[in-house]
Amino acid sequence: MYPQDDSDYTLYEDAVVTRKFTQGSSATQRVQVHASGGSGSDAAATVVKVGASVGDYTGKPAARSYRLTVHGQAPGTASSWTTSR
Structure with missing residues (x-):
């Protein structure tokens, strides 16, 4: 991720x-x-807020994990992650 200001996507x-x-x-x-x-x-x-998965399909995993890389931050600055199920 290359964050700048506010953004969202689906x-x-x-x-x-x-x-x-x-x-x-x-x-x-x-x-x-x-x-x-x-x-x-x-x-x-x-x-970064990751919302709950909405919808269903055959073979959809019961849970998912993500690995996010946030670029552009100065070393030692904090990042916050929020997830919903």
């Missing part, structure tokens, strides 16, 4: 091997990023 997933997505067989997950340009303790802080 992750989309489906079974890939079927065309059931045309019938709504899929899931989405909202990701929000807030990168403050503040000063002091808020300087360069980045907050």
Whole structure:
């Protein structure tokens, strides 16, 4: 991730091997990023929120893990991660 200001996007997933997505067989997950340009303790802080997965499809995993790399932060600055299920 290359955070700058506020941004959000939606992750989309489906079974890939079927065309059931045309019938709504899929899931989405909202990701929000807030990168403050503040000063002091808020300087360069980045907050990433990963929302709950909404929807279903055949073969959807019960849980998921993510590995996020946040680029552009000064060493030693804090990042915050929030997830929902």
